[in-house]
Amino acid sequence: MKNMINSDKTKEYLNYYIDYIKQNEKPPTTTEFSNAFGFTRERGRQIVERMVQDGFMYKLKNGQRKYYPNIKYV
Numbered sequence: 147m148k149n150m151i152n153s154d155k156t157k158e159y160l161n162y163y164i165d166y167i168k169q170n171e172k173p174p175t176t177t178e179f180s181n182a183f184g185f186t187r188e189r190g191r192q193i194v195e196r197m198v199q200d201g202f203m204y205k206l207k208n209g210q211r212k213y214y215p216n217i218k219y220v
Contacts, residue, residue, distance in 0.1 A: 159183075159193065160202060163215045173211045 162182060166174045174182070180190030194213050197203040206212040 156197065156200075156202060159197065160215050163203070163213070167215075173214055175210055176213070179213075 159179075162179065163173060166178070176191045176194060177187050179185075179194065180187045183190070185193070194203060195205075198205050198213070201216060201218075203213050203215050206214070
């Protein structure tokens with residue numbers, strides 16, 4: 147079933163975004179997200195894009211910090 151957080155990793159990634167935004171008042175860049183989990187930047191982008199496809203995050207059209215958690219899952 148889509149739009150249900152059933153992965154501990156997905157929860158961990160969303161919690162990272164939420165905590166980062168609380169501390170910095172802006173979301174992390176893809177590079178910052180990737181570094182936090184030891185991914186390459188491209189792998190981090192793929193993971194975040196998948197969370198966008200699954201509805202856990204949304205993406206702004208432009209900008210370096212364009213990924214935000216979906217408020218339904220916060």
